[in-house]
Amino acid sequence: MKLAFIGLGVMGFPMAGHLQEAGHEVTVYNRTISKAKAWVEAYGGDYASTPALAARNAEIVFVCVGNDDDLRQVVIGDEGVFVGMSTGAILVDHTTASADVARELAVIADDHGFGFLDAPVSGGQAGAENGVLSIMVGGNAVIFKRCEPVLQAYGKSIRLLGETGSGQLAKMVNQICIAGLVQGLSEGVHFAKRAGLDGEALFDVIQHGAAGSWQMVNRHQTMLANEFDFGFAVDWMRKDLSIALEEARNNGAQLPVTALVDQFYAQVQKMGGNRWDTSSLVALLERDEDRA
Numbered sequence: 001m002k003l004a005f006i007g008l009g010v011m012g013f014p015m016a017g018h019l020q021e022a023g024h025e026v027t028v029y030n031r032t033i034s035k036a037k038a039w040v041e042a043y044g045g046d047y048a049s050t051p052a053l054a055a056r057n058a059e060i061v062f063v064c065v066g067n068d069d070d071l072r073q074v075v076i077g078d079e080g081v082f083v084g085m086s087t088g089a090i091l092v093d094h095t096t097a098s099a100d101v102a103r104e105l106a107v108i109a110d111d112h113g114f115g116f117l118d119a120p121v122s123g124g125q126a127g128a129e130n131g132v133l134s135i136m137v138g139g140n141a142v143i144f145k146r147c148e149p150v151l152q153a154y155g156k157s158i159r160l161l162g163e164t165g166s167g168q169l170a171k172m173v174n175q176i177c178i179a180g181l182v183q184g185l186s187e188g189v190h191f192a193k194r195a196g197l198d199g200e201a202l203f204d205v206i207q208h209g210a211a212g213s214w215q216m217v218n219r220h221q222t223m224l225a226n227e228f229d230f231g232f233a234v235d236w237m238r239k240d241l242s243i244a245l246e247e248a249r250n251n252g253a254q255l256p257v258t259a260l261v262d263q264f265y266a267q268v269q270k271m272g273g274n275r276w277d278t279s280s281l282v283a284l285l286e287r288d289e290d291r292a
């Protein structure tokens, strides 16, 4: 198929690569053009100088940019993909954004005769590079069926969860579940250090029991070593939690722990941890320990 991919960040770069490797003809766009050139060098395919030009003739256009405003810019901006897309083409948005912006773009897409799916992902940089992302999708079932085989290039678990916005709502649940869990793990790591336990041995045992989690398996070693350069950044997490907390204000959900952990992340940012990974909550406890 002729495809376009907009946004070659940590996630988009390898995701677009998987599409090209699967035999599709991919045209990419990236705001910083050097990354688009690097992508063509790595995978072949083509690059365009605007989102609209990349989207021309594409059957499916994929987007993976930062937040709601970035998304609006590359989709409905003067040179956005909606200017270039043809009737019947589909936009698949992988950005973690609000459910409201998904609904807004779906209405505009419909007016133009385009399909739209909100399809945020989970699995991090490693998931994107290895092509094993979880993809949570909202939108029309017929459009989903057309896109599903293409998404398999980088998705391991792909699910249509309901109408437009459902993918973003599902991603909010994902982030809500992570927030409290990482704080609990941080407190466990911190306590283990204070108690003088052998952290390596300890987590090697308990990761196989009821307290085990992906975060414990993959992050306990780096957390014990106070290293925070392993994936999803605190700035991104705060963006995601603010989306979830805003949605909760609208639907009445109670998120006391999520709201608290969001404030802990704000303190990590004040420590200079904007680009640290999300397990850096433990650094806050260790810092408070230094002060004690």
Ligand code: NAP
Residues within 6 Å of the ligand: 007, 008, 009, 010, 011, 012, 030, 031, 032, 035, 064, 065, 066, 067, 069, 070, 071, 073, 074, 094, 095, 096, 097, 121, 122, 123, 124, 125, 231, 232, 233, 236
């Ligand atoms: P990233 O590395 O910071 O890349 C962001 C991409 O968006 C870059 O290509 C950037 O272009 C582009 N962009 C941002 N604002 C733009 C604008 N106004 N106009 C045009 N292009 C713009 O981010 P990422 O880690 O790939 O994350 C992308 C999305 O996936 C985010 O919504 C994030 O929350 C979500 N996500 C990330 C992860 C993860 O582990 N990283 C996991 C799951 C979901 P430039 O190159 O020019 O800056």
